[in-house]
Amino acid sequence: MFTLLKISPHHSKRLSLHSPFTTTLAPSPSPSPSPPAASPTAIVSLILTSTNPQTLTQTLHSPTLPWTPQLVDQIIKRLWNHAYKALHFFTVLSYHPTYSHSLSSFDHAVDLAARLRDYKTVWTLVHRMKSLRLGPTPKTFAIIAERYASAGKADRAVKLFLSMHEHGCGQSLTSFNTILDVLCKEKKVEKAYNLFKIFRGKFKADVVSYNVIANGWCLVKRTGKALEILTEMVDTGLEPNLTTYNIMLKGYFRAGQIEEGWRFFLEMKKRKCEMDVVTYTTVVHGFGVVGEIKRARKVFDGMIKEAVLPSVATYNALIQVLCKKDSVENAVVLFEEMVRKGYVPNLTTYNVVIRGLCHAGEMERAMEFMGRMKDDECEPNVQTYNIMIRYFCDAGDVEKGLDLFEKMGTGDCLPNLDTYNILISAMFVRKKSDDLLVAGKLLIEMVDRGFMPRKFTLNRILNGLLLTGNQGLAKEILRLQSRCGRFPRQFKL
DNA sequence: GTAGGGTTAG
Structure with a gap:
């Protein structure tokens, strides 16, 4: 264990008993005569079913629609899995006579275009933001960098960071930490560490920078390397904080080093480190996933004695491992118990x-x-x-x-x-030829919505269709295949 | 949207 230094007092996160999401749009108190409904649901279904772009534009530009950034963002979010429609909606509204897009809508549009790997559109949007003096902001760059990295273009993500200032967005310690984190989350910790070594002096790397790198090593199960970097941090005079310890703890459990994790936890306790609900949740989950249900329960029961209240996430962790390693009946019992205690179950x-x-x-x-x-x-x-x-x-x-x-x-x-x-x-488990046709139609639909099928999926359907004599559909899919090297189509702004 | 816990399959 690296030298444990004192951790400054840290307030545990408050118990979250309520779902943070209240997505209902405030209804107008008195229904006006006949405006198009302004509810996100109505507008979304209008966009999804519309076949005439001109009519759609007219409707969306109707002065009775009270556009606000919140409403626009809600609609984009609902259309997230229909990226072309979402971008089309964004575009139509950018020509609205009076409404103009907010920064956050631009960021969403950038995110969508980047997910489609349509980088030309990404940069068009960035330039448009710039001319409207809305951005780009460090957040915009974080979004693009993350999409580059997840598309296997980690080097472009780094280049983007290095060129931020050319787009009128200054680099800072925060943006440095963000790019390191983006690389680490994509398991490119070596790359992140190299960047870190080059620039740690320039940006005055702090405990967050070190935590990000340590977490990066933990994500690839190299706990030894994580300890090494943290020791280095302590040598430079920076003190580990509670997040540092929670990262290491999770790292041990993730790497299957259960006893090391447990010893680390006991050491934290012995040295009177601050322990919070994250610490306990990590251990409960860590024990659970290896089937140590009794130990998981014991830690869960023990946290209350230490005056740390479980959160919904703690319950989720225990419920999940009960499902997997115990019985779903016991999981349901715990579910009912949490409800009885006044917790509100969330989506997870x-x-x-x-x-x-x-x-x-x-x-x-x-x-x-x-x-x-x-x-x-x-x-x-x-x-x-x-x-x-x-x-x-x-x-x-x-x-x-x-x-x-x-x-x-x-x-x-x-x-x-x-x-x-x-x-x-699923269409391949029954041997009905109709299923193959459904599979073909699904494939076309998914591409149409901006999702890339895997080569394997594509070939499987194609072979099936050719074998069963469905040449027509097969041809249609072959046309798709020819465009599959890149993303099917570029979005017209 | 600067870092840590809970959903996804071996």
């Missing part, structure tokens, strides 16, 4: 329980929990649907999976890449 809680029930073959009960989500003001999200669809398909109930998928198309939760992959795979 529900998704964890629903997955547990599905895994135990309890599809009916899983559906019940899904219906129960509304009571806690959380709607099922893509992950919820993906879980249900996957398990319905696995259980051979492909029809029910498709039913849920249909529901997503019309509702306010659009399918994402995973949804398509799950369904397309």
Whole structure:
């Protein structure tokens, strides 16, 4: 263990008993005669069903629509999994006679274009932001860098950071730490460490910089390297903080070094380090995932004695490991117990329980929990649907999976890449030739919505269609394949 | 949107 120094007092995060999301748009008190409804839902479905761009533009430019940055952002968020539609909406509104986009809407648009790997559009947007004097800000650069890195272009992410100032956005210690973190999260810790060594003097690396690098090593399970860098930090006179310790602790458990993790935890306690709910949640989860349910429970029960209250995340951690390593019944018991104590389960809680029930073959009960989500003001999200669809398909109930998928198309939760992959795979378990056609249609639809199919998926469908004599659809997909080296199409701003 | 805990499959 590196030299433990005193940690300055740190307030534990407050217990979060309420879901932070209240997405309802304030309804106008008295309904006016006949304006287009301003609810995000109505506008989103208008955009999704519209076939005539001109009419859509007219409607969106209608003076009765009270555009605000919040409303625009909400709509973009709802259209997130239909990136072209979302960008089209953004574009139409940029020609609005009186409304003009906010910085955050620009950032969302940049994020969408970058996800499509349409970098030309990204830079057009950046220049437009600049001419409107809205940005780009360090956040804009963080978004682009993250997308570069996740597209396997870590070097471009670094270059972007190095050229920020050329776009009128000064570098700082914060932006330095951000680029290091982006690289680390993509498991490019070596690259991050090299950058760190070059610039730590220039930017006056602080405890955050060191924590980011240590966490980077932990993410690739190199706890020894993490300790090394932290020792170096202490040698330069910087003191570790609670985050530092929590990073190391998580690192040990993630690397499967359970006893080292436990010893580290005991050492923290012995040296009277501040311990917070994150510390305890890490240990509860760490023990749980290796099946040490009793020890997980003991730590969970013990934290209250130390005057650290579990958070919803702590419950989620324990509920998840009970599902996996104990029984879903005990998980449900704990779920009810947390509710009794006044905690409000969040999306993660529900998704964890629903997955547990599905895994135990309890599809009916899983559906019940899904219906129960509304009571806690959380709607099922893509992950919820993906879980249900996957398990319905696995259980051979492909029809029910498709039913849920249909529901997503019309509702306010659009399918994402995973949804398509799950369904397309499911289309290959039965040997019905119709299924192959459905798979083909799904493939075309996903590309249309800005999702790249894997080569494997594409070839599998193509071969199937050719073998079963569906030349027409196969040809259509072949046309897609020819464009698959890059992203299907560039967005027209 | 500067760092740490909870959802995803071995």
